[in-house]
Amino acid sequence: MLVNIIITIFLIIVILLIIFCPGANDGEDASFTHAKKEVLKNFKVTAYCPGACCNGKRYAGRVAIGRGMEYWLKQGYNICAVDPKVIPLKSLVIYKGKSYLAADTGSKVKGKHIDILLETHKKTVKFGVKKNQTITVISY
Numbered sequence: 001m002l003v004n005i006i007i008t009i010f011l012i013i014v015i016l017l018i019i020f021c022p023g024a025n026d027g028e029d030a031s032f033t034h035a036k037k038e039v040l041k042n043f044k045v046t047a048y049c050p051g052a053c054c055n056g057k058r059y060a061g062r063v064a065i066g067r068g069m070e071y072w073l074k075q076g077y078n079i080c081a082v083d084p085k086v087i088p089l090k091s092l093v094i095y096k097g098k099s100y101l102a103a104d105t106g107s108k109v110k111g112k113h114i115d116i117l118l119e120t121h122k123k124t125v126k127f128g129v130k131k132n133q134t135i136t137v138i139s140y
């Protein structure tokens with residue numbers, strides 16, 4: 001009888017340790033071990049397209065971190081431009097449930113402002129300017 005109680009208590013402790021042990025997911029999330037997650041408020045969000053209209057002829061299709069827009073899009077990333085003084089390049093920016101790789105910069109993207117890459121210029125016009133937005137930044 002006493003043995004049964006001891007075994008039951010032992011099992012409960014083991015289960016609690018498995019559930020609450022903070023290191024339990026270390027193996028899966030190894031790349032996120034040093035990630036920093038920040039919620040940032042009062043951001044301005046605008047959009048741009050890959051064309052010369054939004055980048056100038058010289059920078060059309062290019063991004064600040066190199067390899068070109070196409071490469072990162074093919075890797076499955078959405079792209080946004082940031083002010084690297086505010087958001088480090090290559091961070092992940094989460095805005096309205098969608099994540100964007102902070103791959104680009106822009107002469108007009110300064111301070112608390114992100115510029116999201118959309119497929120067409122028409123879509124950027126429709127997107128307009130959104131003020132007082134909240135974003136989440138995951139940086140490494």
Ligand SMILES: [Zn+2]
Pocket residue numbers: 048049050051052053054055120121124
């Ligand atoms: Zn454009």
